[in-house]
Amino acid sequence: MKSKGFVIHQHGGSDVLQWQDVDLPELGANDVLVRHTAIGINFIDIYFRQGLYPMTLPGRLGIEAAGVVEAVGSGVSQFSAGDRVAYCKGGLGSYAEAHIVAENCLIPVPDDIDDETAAAVLLKGLTAAYLLYKTAPLQAGANILIQAAAGGVGTLLSQWAKHLGAYVIGTVGSEEKAVLAKANGCDETILYDQQDVAEEVRRLTGGKGVEVVFDSVGAATCEASLNSLAKRGLFVSFGNASGPVEAIAPLTLLQKGSVFMTRPGLADYIEDRAEMLELSGLLFAAIREGHVKVSINQRYGLKDAAKAQDDLAQRLTTGSSILLP
Structure with a gap:
């Protein structure tokens, strides 16, 4: 054939x-x-x-x-x-x-x-589904950060997480994408090229940080994602759009507030x-x-x-x- x-x-x-x-x-x-x-x-x-x-x-x-x-x-x-x-x-x-x-x-x-x-x-929708229902099941009222919130998975995650009752903060690359992200469920947006993401997350959450970060960007956003987490928060690194994340020492997770990190993939779900x-x-x-x-x-x-x-x-x-x- x-x-x-x-x-x-x-x-x-x-x-x-x-x-x-x-x-x-x-x-x-x-x-x-x-x-x-x-x-x-x-x-x-x-x-x-x-x-x-x-x-x-x-x-x-x-x-x-x-x-x-x-x-x-x-x-x-x-x-x-x-x-x-x-x-x-x-x-x-x-x-x-x-x-x-x-x-x-x-x-x-x-x-x-x-x-x-x-x-x-x-593919993007099944990814959003496993992230929200299997990897990091959200409680209503949870604070979350979505890196690249105007992208394919980010757009779906934002809408779905908002429906589940989360307070959604999204990072975007432009004012135009910020408008799109807010139309798709983000309560607040951060321009990652112009603002300090972790600093803005702390400001928006009263200094606490977010319970979950969903990050498909990888190397370029890893540090900001870790720094945005609340104590015992979960860093979900599920993509490498900017390149793979470098190795993170277990002690770093303690220093960031006894946080958790996972690198899931759709195939296993x-x-x-x-x-x-x-x-x-x-x-x-x-x-x-x-x-x-x-x-x-x-x-x-x-x-x-x-x-x-x-x-x-x-x-x-x-x-x-x-x-x-």
Whole structure:
């Protein structure tokens, strides 16, 4: 089976993405052929391209998409041709017209969720779901800090955390993004390039600090995140947009107020299919009930994936971005 898609033969900048014919393997008994209708763009795609995360070369990029089932293997029981599905695990290769995905990696898309929304929100939304319901379950009235609050995950986290009753402080890179962050649930915003983040957090919380920091930025914000925590607070470092965080000595956590630190990843929260469907159910319900609104602020043709990645890396985007075959 043939499909058009992107392949990289070496790690590097966005110029290593090559659009070409790709050979799809024969369907295994438990495999599903998905014809893509919309494809999600995420920082993890850039990490794989750069070599921060390991992959086999030559290889394909992309882990998230929505589409329609075109064919199923002989042992598939949960899906049939014509079903609408989405996925954000199951192997690299979503930057293409079609992809073969294992049955247990697919999530049925409800009738009231359109394909673009599913592709734009699944990975980021499942990330927000596990962070808020599994990693750091919030109590109403909790003070939290979200680094990069106008970004893809940040926008969802802000809305959802506000619905759960948190006092939400978000960091942003511009006045325009501050307006966006406040429209999406942030009670207060901090311009991280112009203000001392930890100092502002202390001011906004009466000197106490926040119970939880959600930080997807990494190296550039780690120190500010730690310094913003209340005693026995939790630093959730879940991304590396500015590069990986350097090693932190355990004694540092004591010196910051007996704080906790965790570095979770989505894969460990959706490895079990039942838990993946539980989290996707929470996500789709939050969208359905209006607690979470998905803002698709950038749409690119599939062949423009390199530009899409560059815009994301340069922080020129807000909300979610998608590729359209």
